[in-house]
Amino acid sequence: MSTNWLRQRLSRRGLIVNSIATAGLSASGAALLAGGTGYKAAPHSGDTSSGPPHSGHAPAGHDAHGNMISVGDVDVARNGFDPSAMLTDWETGEVSQRQDGRTVRTFHIAAVDKEIEIAPGIMFPAWTYNGRVPGPSLRVTEGDRVRVVFRNGASHPHSMHFHGIHSARVDGVPGAGIIASGEEFVYEFDAAPFGCHLYHCHALPLKRHIHKGMYGAFVIDPDPARHPEHAFVARSRLLGTPENKEWQELVMVMNGFDTNFDDENEIYAVNTVGHHFAKHPIKILRSNPVRIYLINVTEFDPINSLHVHANFFDYYDHGTTLIPTLKTVDTVMQCQAQRGILEFTFKEHEPGLYMFHAHQSEFAELGWMGMFDVTDGVA
Numbered sequence: 001m002s003t004n005w006l007r008q009r010l011s012r013r014g015l016i017v018n019s020i021a022t023a024g025l026s027a028s029g030a031a032l033l034a035g036g037t038g039y040k041a042a043p044h045s046g047d048t049s050s051g052p053p054h055s056g057h058a059p060a061g062h063d064a065h066g067n068m069i070s071v072g073d074v075d076v077a078r079n080g081f082d083p084s085a086m087l088t089d090w091e092t093g094e095v096s097q098r099q100d101g102r103t104v105r106t107f108h109i110a111a112v113d114k115e116i117e118i119a120p121g122i123m124f125p126a127w128t129y130n131g132r133v134p135g136p137s138l139r140v141t142e143g144d145r146v147r148v149v150f151r152n153g154a155s156h157p158h159s160m161h162f163h164g165i166h167s168a169r170v171d172g173v174p175g176a177g178i179i180a181s182g183e184e185f186v187y188e189f190d191a192a193p194f195g196c197h198l199y200h201c202h203a204l205p206l207k208r209h210i211h212k213g214m215y216g217a218f219v220i221d222p223d224p225a226r227h228p229e230h231a232f233v234a235r236s237r238l239l240g241t242p243e244n245k246e247w248q249e250l251v252m253v254m255n256g257f258d259t260n261f262d263d264e265n266e267i268y269a270v271n272t273v274g275h276h277f278a279k280h281p282i283k284i285l286r287s288n289p290v291r292i293y294l295i296n297v298t299e300f301d302p303i304n305s306l307h308v309h310a311n312f313f314d315y316y317d318h319g320t321t322l323i324p325t326l327k328t329v330d331t332v333m334q335c336q337a338q339r340g341i342l343e344f345t346f347k348e349h350e351p352g353l354y355m356f357h358a359h360q361s362e363f364a365e366l367g368w369m370g371m372f373d374v375t376d377g378v379a
């Protein structure tokens with residue numbers, strides 16, 4: 001039993017190296033999982049000479065925290081999206097006012113086939129919303145009218161299925177909003193309930209459409225006027241308020257990629273690129289609290305998780321309450337489509353690099369590991 005387990009795990013890692021070799025990058029492929037070689041190994045350009053890091057942004061002390069990570073860096077410009085920028089790049093839509101005074105937010109989303117680089121030298125034939133994985137992070141306020149104009153410019157039928165309250169005809173499932181290639185459809189509903197939600201394609205086979213990259217964050221901020229008993233908390237969650245500006249808000253979508261079609265993931269990540277936040281730590285001002293909108297879309301594995309080092313957080317399951325549903329925990333697990341809001345602070349910590357990762361150790365080693373770079377904010 002245990003040797004069988006070991007053989008399976010070894011073969012998964014072997015397949016990753018194979019997939020890189022196939023891509024003509026055998027030198028960096030061999031280095032990718034060799035371990036212990038740090039940044040002295042070949043950069044992902046295929047240059048086999050030893051030399052400085054690919055672009056020189058490895059944090060000081062990086063080696064001390066774990067050198068079992070991929071070597072080199074992903075070309076985020078070619079991908080057209082940057083996991084770091086995705087932490088905060090909310091889309092709030094085109095805003096208009098209806099005659100009855102209600103705010104209407106209109107979003108334009110297109111399904112596009114696109115090859116993306118998910119780890120140095122590893123390309124994945126993704127299906128995307130607007131050319132990125134995860135798709136755009138949509139943010140609205142409770143009670144807004146949400147209008148999503150969806151155009152399918154991809155090669156397969158797709159949809160947008162929103163987690164939230166809406167009528168059956170805009171559910172984005174077979175028979176109600178699956179859109180053929182070249183067609184367009186408008187999903188429209190009132191934003192409710194407030195919380196940390198998601199959208200994803202619901203075309204069949206579902207697990208293929210999700211794991212190919214068709215998902216994104218969908219956050220509904222609470223309307224403070226509707227929650228007088230927790231108005232301060234509600235305002236702190238409402239994008240654009242002075243109370244909200246105090247928070248360092250981050251969107252983290254936990255995902256994985258099956259690069260060899262064996263119904264298992266070879267790369268795990270937050271915001272798609274394995275080990276991205278180990279190489280590009282997230283800058284955190286210790287004076288200001290942190291709020292993470294955490295969403296799990298990982299296919300094939302029953303759960304995923306997030307653990308923060310040297311700290312504890314309060315957690316709001318689904319983000320649908322204004323008081324925490326879990327208090328003072330350092331790890332939370334989520335099944336697919338489960339999500340929630342984490343709140344914590346480094347106020348009493350000394351500056352430095354603080355790790356966060358999935359506490360499925362295998363996921364961490366295969367990409368789902370990163371760092372907070374906590375500073376006082378003085379240049």
Ligand SMILES: [Cu+2]
Pocket residue numbers: 127157158159201202203209210214
């Ligand atoms: Cu789809």
